[in-house]
Every structure is written in C-alpha cells, then in structure tokens.
Amino acid sequence: AQKVTQAQTEISVVEKEDVTLDCVYETRDTTYYLFWYKQPPSGELVFLIRRNSFDEQNEISGRYSWNFQKSTSSFNFTITASQVVDSAVYFCALSGVNFNKFYFGSGTKLNVKP
Amino acid sequence: DGGITQSPKYLFRKEGQNVTLSCEQNLNHDAMYWYRQDPGQGLRLIYYSQIVNDFQKGDIAEGYSVSREKKESFPLTVTSAQKNPTAFYLCASTPGGSSGNTIYFGEGSWLTVV
Numbered sequence: 582a583q584k585v586t587q588a589q590t591e592i593s594v595v596e597k598e599d600v601t602l603d604c605v606y607e608t609r610d611t612t613y614y615l616f617w618y619k620q621p622p623s624g625e626l627v628f629l630i631r632r633n634s635f636d637e638q639n640e641i642s643g644r645y646s647w648n649f650q651k652s653t654s655s656f657n658f659t660i661t662a663s664q665v666v667d668s669a670v671y672f673c674a675l676s677g678v679n680f681n682k683f684y685f686g687s688g689t690k691l692n693v694k695p
Numbered sequence: 696d697g698g699i700t701q702s703p704k705y706l707f708r709k710e711g712q713n714v715t716l717s718c719e720q721n722l723n724h725d726a727m728y729w730y731r732q733d734p735g736q737g738l739r740l741i742y743y744s745q746i747v748n749d750f751q752k753g754d755i756a757e758g759y760s761v762s763r764e765k766k767e768s769f770p771l772t773v774t775s776a777q778k779n780p781t782a783f784y785l786c787a788s789t790p791g792g793s794s795g796n797t798i799y800f801g802e803g804s805w806l807t808v809v
Contacts, residue, residue: 683798
C-alpha cells in the first residue's frame, strides 16, 4: 500500500525561526518519487521539489532544504530563517511505478508570525 | 504562458442541480486529474485520465462524472447524486508516459451548495 503521513497538523513559529516539516511514507515499490508542494491561501498547489528513490542526497535551495532518508522512510523539509510569506499549507506526496498515481499527505499548516 | 486554467473560481449550486467545472491546459500534457480538498484535509482523487477518450475512477468517484474529448480539456460534472459537494476542487496534469513526472495544479475552484 502507498501512504504518506504528515503527523504535524499545524505549526506556529515566529519569523526567523527554523522549522522542519515531517513526512513519512510507505511503499512497496523500489522505484518511487517524493514531492513537496506549497499551498498558499490562494489555493493553488505550487511545486517545490521532486526526489527519486535512488537519490538520497540532501538538497538545499535558498532557505529550503530537504532531508531524504530511506532507512526511516522520511522526506523532511526544513525552512531556515522563516518568513511571513512562508505561511501556507505544505503537502508531501508520493508516486510509484503504478503509472502516475499520486498519494498526498494530509498537509501541515505553517503559521509564521512577525 | 503555459498552465492549467480552472473556471469558475467560485461557484454556488442549489441542491439537486448538476454543475460542471472547467479545466483547460496548454502544457501538452497527456494525463489529467481531478482532486477534491475539504477544509483541513488532504487531496482525494476523484477521476484521472491518461489519454484522450479514456478515464478512470479515483478514490471518491461516486456522484461525479468526467469526459476527455480533447487532450487539453477535462471537465468535471458534480451531479445531484453527490451528497456533500461543498469543497475545493483542484485540476492537475502531468506529461504522462513513464513514472516520476511532476504533477502540476490549476488554481482551484470553490464549490458551495446553498
């Protein structure tokens, strides 16, 4: 079975704090893909990153970084020096070899206060 | 600019009425999807289509119908059989083909039953 769990329903931080959003996944596929999306109040989901199961290198993009650990089936997302504009709902997603079906977590709402 | 356009952004429906949500993409993507999002919850797959004139039920297809007569269009009809249609609806697409493609989303449509 394919499943994505985001245990943190809502997180509140003060601007400039670092924050980590957790994502744990389940899959039987040996090849799979993990994604993070940001959903601002406007509603559209904005793609942030895609990672395949064979690439466990961590990635950094500006204030964003992702930690992929196959041993713990986790793909966590860290925002460094958070800003008010980071306030949104963040979704982690999984797709496998079964053609282009995507499995989304329930999302984590991040509130960044000034 | 390439993208996915959903209309209308806001729609009010009387009980017992069918309504159709439009989704058009100019990304030349083969696969298209419809998701439903309820407040504070994740995305649930309604229908998806991998190719023109073909579509498959997702996890919550009851009370919905779709068509895929053109590659760029994938309208969703919310029928009177859908007992709780008030939700946020997201259309998405991927290039299709092999697994691992990123899924891209439209801006969403808010449907309210009055």
